[in-house]
Amino acid sequence: MVNKFTVEGFESFIEKAEALKSTGKPTYVLFSGSKDPATGKSWCPDCVVADPVINNVLDKLESEDVNFLYVSVGPRTFWKDQSNPFRTDLRTKLKSVPTLFKYGSSKRLEERQCSNPNLVEMLFED
């Protein structure tokens, strides 16, 4: 079963990710541009495309016991600031959104890779 969680901002991300890590289950994290409350859509077009692709793969994953954490990195202006913690912290070192990674590993997909079902499936393998 996939346990889904959603958080916003860096502090809550770290807190939640560390808690999930301690469950011993593999934890996957998707970083997206925050959604505009009016439209319900992320400001980042690649995130909008990636969302359904990733959800699709997650649905097929039903049997596996994994954590999936959806992180809103904040509004566009915050993200574009090169010194925001998502970009600078060694635990994330994000270069772009969307980024999908397995927490605590070198496995990560960036930008368009996140909307390639083949690559997304591979990330969730093993």
Place this chain on the structure above:
Amino acid sequence: MVIISSIKNPKTISLLFRYFRNVRYSTNVSSFSTKSITPSVLLPNCCRNFPRYDPLVNYSLKNIVRSSSYCCNLRNCAKTHEIQASRTYKSTMPPTFLQKSPQEIVERCISENKVFIFSKSFCPFCFKVKAIFRSERIGFDALELDLIENGAEIQEALFAKSGQKTVPNVYINGEHVGGSDKVQELHSKGELITLLNPKTHSYDYDYIVIGGGSGGLASSKEAARLGAKVAVCDFVKPTPIGTTWGLGGTCVNVGCIPKKLMHQAAILGHDLKDSREFGWSTPEKPEHNWNTMVEGIQNHIGSLNWGYRVALRDKKIDYLNAFATFVDEHTIKTVDKKGKEKTLTSNNFLIAVGGRPRYPDIPGAKEFGITSDDIFSLPYSPGKTLLVGASYISLECAGFLHGLGYDVTVMVRSILLRGFDRQMSEKIGEIMEQMGVKFLRETIPTSVERIEEGQPGKLKVTAKTRSGGQVVDEYNTVVFAIGRDPFISELGLENIGVQLAKSGKIVVDKREVSSVSNVYAVGDVIDGGLELTPVAIQAGKLLARRLYGNGKELMDYVNVPTTVFTAIEYGCCGLSEEAAVEKFGEANIDVYHSNFWPLEFTVAHRPENDCYAKLVVLRKEGEEFVIGFHYLGPNAGEVTQGFSIALKLNATKSDFDNLVGIHPTCAEVFTTLTITKRSGKDVASQGC
């Protein structure tokens, strides 16, 4: 200038002149009258590959004319060494070819060439079409109709056949494709490549690559780019102590990459010491943490492993993390970690399984010793270490371990760095010894015993010297680096009859074909190759282009630069002094040399005469051709990489002398070498 006699076109002459610029012929070329010239055959795209003057070849009138006609008679262009290698030239299209009927010329051009362009040398559309093929790295042959006497008639015949009046007129696999617009359209839809490789078999794959290392990955990606259906099998059998790693092969996981990074760690240590002399208040003995370094390096490797998997998946290459064995020449069986078996078939196979470190046949070697396969991920600091072997791997490991502050001993049976220049190799040994690495010469281990468990534990190594003596000492870690063996014993080669050389490696011809015609091999596993990553990559790529991209180019194993990342780095390209003397005789060889003292060393009070540069030159035709380049000093890889292009282009000593140096650098020493060994003058460095 003899070559010109068979080619009568001013353009060709200028081309020839360009490529032969190194030769000082007695006949004055410019006096050659170009007025009386009647245009003959000229294939500019083909002449791009016109053989350069090569000082290692004895050109006779005959073979120069041959190589020029080789190039200009619709024969596939070959690089110099191919002509040298075979020396016998067989033309499928003799010079008389163009005297045949226009219809026959058209038919043969189409049927004998996978990709053929009827073209005109001045036509911009023809140029565009060729540029497309070049950008896709698809080989093609072309006939320039404006440069041959019967061009108009051939164009007529082509019109009758294809219904297309204009050029370019492109044929692929004997089928008429069309002109420039059509090719551009196909190109933008990505269909050009489909035309190139129509399906001709019913196997699961066009190309199965066994071994996802440097050579295998490069070849698989290139083949997939050219439209082939490709699978890669990569599986790492654990080392005796259980180390394994991810996709990418030796270089990425247990070779070049972690090696260079640990070397860097050692350099930083050295620089920290120097930094005090430059005013930094660095502690006198900075502490180094082995585990932090290993973690950083392994994280980087982890991201590379993942990157390769993403790249394969992205290019629709099937990746099997499974061990492959040949069943027959079109079938392999694969077994994964869980023991699950699969059978796969393919039209072609590439063996790129590389090698693994050899263990000596002595008690305790496999139980208590480790190799380069283990050292880079060792979860504990190695402590006092013995390296067994005089290979570059042994010396490099000794170099960085010593630089990180460990007590290091190297045990060697005979000479250091077999195959490399003697003088340079011995110099490396001397310098390392001065730095504090201990050497046990003419000694081989006879047993390894464990006297204390732990991480690291304590090992007792017994060894014997050539003179019959016995040496016993204790170490925390023993690393065997006595050589590498091809990893083929479980590959099932006996099932398909692939021929092996005495070295135990796979015999291949210059097209990298084994004795089984659909089974190819590249990289460390081939006999007579060079065990270097870029060589495996280049050979693998070119092979894929020949298989799926109508490529013609062969791997050029000559003048491959390389660097040994010992504590003092050593870069070289071309021949060693010994090899040059053996090949050309002492009388024809001169060696220019000099010590030098890098500027960075001065303030830091590092030794004045550690660094050394030498050029081995061949005296021929009144010139001195540089055929060996040797550099011992900082940043040897960077320096050697740059200069190696000069050797590729057959540079002369005066080319080096004409070059203006960059000051202050180490590399500038090569622009000012004046002392030959023959002169016996002193080359000890004097400072600036």
